[in-house]
Amino acid sequence: MVRDRLSWMRFCGLGIADTVPDANTxxxxxxxxxxxxxxxxxxxELDRAINQAGFIPRAGQIVDASLIAAPRQRNSD
Structure with missing residues (x-):
């Protein structure tokens, strides 16, 4: 993923021309x-630094994007 995403490269402190360690490394x-x-x-230590920076990580959350039927609104003018 580090090779594929600039955001990961930025997070790792790597530039576009820097070499990225392979999976075995x-x-x-x-x-x-x-x-x-x-x-x-x-x-x-990573958790402490994240919390100290004011971020609140939310581990293990899944957003349910299920669509459900709702009654039609029959509002008149």
């Missing part, structure tokens, strides 16, 4: 964080 980094027991601490 990212996976290996994630596994190293898990092995060092640092992944949870990293995400806790």
């Amino acid at each position: 990212l996976w290996d980094f994630r596994e190293a964080l898990i092995k060092a027991d640092a992944l949870d601490a990293l995400f806790n």
Whole structure:
């Protein structure tokens, strides 16, 4: 996704001409964080920084966009 979306590149601090790590590099980094027991601490710090910046993340929410029939309005002039 980082290669495909400019917003992700901007988030990662990458420019349009910068190289992007491949999936294996990212996976290996994630596994190293898990092995060092640092992944949870990293995400806790990220949550703290997001909240301190005034953002309120809403995890796991799904917006229901179902259409339902409604009665016709029969308002007259």
